[in-house]
Amino acid sequence: MEKYRVNWCYFPFRKLTRNFRRCSPSKRTLIIAILCLVNLLFLVVKVGHLEQPRSRRSNEEQKRHTRGEHHLDGELPATSDLQTQASLEVPTLFNVVYVTLKFKRLKPANIRGTIRPKLRKKVRRKTDDPTITQRNRFSVEREAGQVNRSTGLKTSRNGGSLVDFFSKSYNDGTDPHFSSIRIYSEMAPPWFSAQDVKSMRFLGDAKVLRIKEIPRLDAPSHVIFEGADMDRLFSQKHLNRNNICGGQCGIIHCSVGNTEVFAFHLDRVLGLNRTIPAVSRKFGFLNEGQACQVVLWDVSLYPKDLAAGPATVRMTWKEYQNSLTQRCWQKNVNPKSNSGCSSIYHSEWSKLALFDFLLQIHSRLDPSCCGFRSWQEDVCVQPGRHDVCKDQENIQLENIVHREHDLRHLVFTNNKGFFDRNEDNLDFRLLEGIKELPEQAVSVLRNRKLREKLLQSLFLDQMYWESQGGRQGIDKLIDVIERRANILLTYINAHGIKVIPMND
Structure with missing residues (x-):
């Protein structure tokens, strides 16, 4: 019986195969194509029916996740359903959905990898005296004394001009919660000392307590501000001898360009350390609110008083060239009595010449402008000033300044540089007679590190950075210095100038 059933089931299939073999090749191909098409349609219909409920289920789950709830209607499922669902669906890391309620704003790139501190809301202060808020000049009441027309300062009985402002009624435009010296990292750049940082902080952020105008002999008067006594930089001996400034003071120079600030940073980057700290600062009562350069007042530069001017070395161009030939005080060797040497070290002139050439400061070594057009x-x-060039040997050098307690080293003051002088009109007279240059400064120029260090250094002074037009304006100034540095390096190679360490 079993054998009969197998033959009965196998007979139709055997008959079909026999008929299929008897067909022509074209009919066999057509039959195979029809069977394949029917099979493909069957698979498509079956898959479509399976994916439709799965897509509905995934859409519902996605809606529930994004809304932060499992059921839209607010009804909770039965405990048995929860258990079966937990047993069937095991959560994985790929099923976690992070929902953000607010898009994050892209932050700009930070300079030197620092983060700017959060600014607090400025506190508006009331001024008791409305005359203090005037911008064009210092204004004071006429009843207290005579007013100086040039600066608007009140003349005191003891000489000089003086204005006192109390902290409650005086506002110089600075924010006590915000510092204009941007040092966000733990340490300042290595070319700044701790004393430099303190001086910059004082000049840029100190509360102004008193303003003075001090007349000088054969020179424009100085405008000095006295700040809050934070950390005194000068000894009590100097303060007792010269009481023009009772604590820390700064000299205000409202000139175009603020080259004193750039000169200070260039001096520190090159490792010369011969300039006085200077920053940019705005005063609401002066220069129509524009940024002014403020230089730290150093009492040691004025052995007598501020009106008499700083201690300078009196020498002519011939005497200067003779001191370069004699190599005065080199290696601490005392010069002969009839050598005509001054009290300045021989290496100081090399540092001065390099510094003045990069900034094209001619007021010291070429006051009569004999070396350029x-x-x-x-x-x-x-x-009558330019006619002196006919007798060059007797030209008197100017602004050669040293401290009273340190007669061997120079101090670079009144650093008025020129960035608009073309390369074909540079003053090479500043390098005349120089046979050696400091190794540390020249290495910065040769290693192409000048731009990087100057950008990092000048960024600290936010007021100067913004007054020069930001990064674009600063880059233009550095371009000028780099071109002059390349010319100086060519001059060194062409004239065989030695590059030696100068640490004294």
Whole structure:
């Protein structure tokens, strides 16, 4: 019986195969194609029916996740359903959905990898005296004394001009919660000392307590502000001898360009350390609120008083060239009595020449503008000033300053540089007679590290950075210095100038 059933089931299949073999090749191909098409349609219909409920289920789950709830209607499922669902669906890391309620704003790139501190809301202060808020000049009441027309300062009985402002009624435009010296990292750049950082903080952020105008002999008067006594930088001996400033003071120079600030940073980057700290700062009562350069007042530069001017070395161009030939005080060797040497170390002139050439400061070694083509606005164009170049050996050098307690080293003051002088009109007279240059400064120029260090250094002074037009304006100034540095390196190679360590 079993054998009969197998033959009965196998007979139709055997008959079909026999008929299929008897067909022509074209009919066999057609039959195979029809069977394949029917099979494909069957698979498509079956898969579609399976994916439809799965897609509905995934859409519902996605809606529940994004809304933060499991059921839209607010009804909770039965405990048995929860158990079966927990047993069937095991949560994995790929099923976790992070929902953000607010898009994060892209932050700009930070300079030097620092984070700017959060600014607090400024506290508005009331001014008791409405005359203090005037911008064009210092204003004081006429009843207290005579007013100076040039600066608006009140003349005191003891000489000089003086204005006292109390902390409650005086507002110089600074924010006590915000520092203009941007040092966000733990340490300042290595070319700044701890004393430099303190001085910059004081000049940029200190509360102004008193303003003074001090007249000088044969020179424009100085405007000095006295700040809050934070950390005194000068000894009590100096304060008792000269009581012009009772604590820390700064000299205000409202000139175009603020080259004193750039000169200070360039000096520190090159490792010369001969300039006085200077920063940019705005005063609401002066220069129409524009940034002014403020230089730290150093009492040691004025052995007598501020009106008499700083201690300077009196020498002519011939005497200067003779001191370069004699190599005065080199290796601490005392010069002969008839050598004509001054009290300045021989290496100091090399540092001064390199510094003045990069900034094209001619007021020290070339006060008569004999080494370049001067412009009409230059001081040396005054009648009779440029004619001195006919007798160059007797030209008197100017602004050669040293401290009273340190007669061997120079102090670079009044650093008025020129960035608009073309490369074909540079003053090479500043390098005349120089046979050695400091190794540390020249290495910065040769290693192409000048731009990187100057950007990092100048960024600290936010007021100067913004007054020069930001990064774009600062780059233009550095471009000028880099071109002059390349010319100086070519000059060194062409004239065989030695590059030696100068640590004294």
